[in-house]
Amino acid sequence: MGCFKVKSNDDDERERIETSKRIDKELGKCKQEYRSTHRLLLLGAGESGKSTVVKQMRILHVNGFSDEEKKRKIADIKRNIRDGIISIISAMSEINPPVHLHHPESQPSFDYCVNKKHEQEYDDVFFSHVSRLWKDPGVQECYDRSHEYQLIDCAKYFLDKVDDVRTPDYAPSSQDMLRCRVLTQGIFETRFTIEKVNFHMFDVGGQRDERRKWIQCFNDVTAIIFVVASSSYNMMLREDNSQNRLEEAVHLFQTIWNNRWLKTISVILFLNKQDLLREKILLGKSKLEDYFEDYKGYVCPEKVNDEPASVTSAKYFIRDLFIRISTATGEGKHYCYPHFTCAVDTENIKRVFNDCRDIIQRMHLRQYELI
Incomplete structure (x- = not known):
């Protein structure tokens, strides 16, 4: 007949005490870590x-x-450009007195961007129109009056960089990451x-x-x-x-x-x-x-x-x-x-x-x- 070692009550008690000590030690460590953390x-x-x-x-x-984070941020930066130019050209007729395009040849770009304002994808054609519009003195004049309507702070920063952002190999800099606006x-x-x-x-x-x-x-x-x-x-x-x-x-x-x-x-x-x-x-x-x-x-x-x-x-x-x-x-x-x-x-x-x-x-x- 085989022999079996029976676990005594003393062994159970010792194990319970050791487990309790380990838990108390871990809780103490967590408490110390929590109390040593500055929450701002x-x-x-x-x-x-x-x-x-x-x-x-x-x-x-x-x-x-990381490079992956920067890559993912490109879509938000392009959205900032879209939101910026749409806000400016939409305000041109709404502010008082209104502002008009300086160059008649900018009108097709104006119309194109207005028609694309709800799009979520922005191709190179879109950015060509944005670039042309941003150079129009009338658009610049409306930007100078941006306190009269709602415009994100980073609009000028990214509109000035539109020709860089539109390139296939564009990689956002740290400054681009800082400037990018996401609600x-x-x-x-x-x-x-x-x-x-x-x-x-x-x-x-x-x-x-x-x-x-x-x-x-x-x-x-x-x-x-x-x-x-x-x-x-x-x-x-x-x-x-x-x-x-x-x-x-x-x-x-x-x-x-x-x-x-x-x-x-x-x-x-x-x-x-x-x-x-x-x-x-x-x-x-x-x-x-x-x-x-x-x-x-x-x-x-x-x-x-x-x-x-x-x-x-x-x-x-x-x-x-x-x-x-x-x-x-x-x-x-x-x-x-x-x-x-x-x-x-x-x-x-x-x-x-x-x-x-x-x-x-x-x-x-x-x-x-x-x-």
């Missing part, structure tokens, strides 16, 4: 540049974009590590119908990065053509700042699109005081030697619209840290984010009551 929530109105900031984190800290819907998480510190950055759609999803991301947030399109002072909201975009950003910031769930969460303020703001101010066609009456009596608190006084004054006035909100209560439970940014400039974002890391670290330590 990117908020702001639509088209403020939030997704571009995320792309910069990928370029700077996640090895950029953010839902919540996207990007993870990266800087000097052994883990960051999770959450990008949430900024259009009004996307904002109801924001509350899903409020739990255990280390800091909020609020992104503002500073150059939007003369533009209307895409979702509501009666609402000034910069005013919308100010109201949105105030709502977030006073939200009872975020009373202890500090905000890093990215006053973005400084390049476009500078361009508009120096051009002088859209004066800031025509949209924000308080600017007439504004006294700039600082002087920057390497830029015109009008640009410095405009950007600090816009900054102060937000600072006034953050200092109104005087509670001191959370703080606002403003930075002037240009999200398509990799060196600028690298420098600004490096400046922010110490702030984020202090916020993180305060979050877990370590300071």
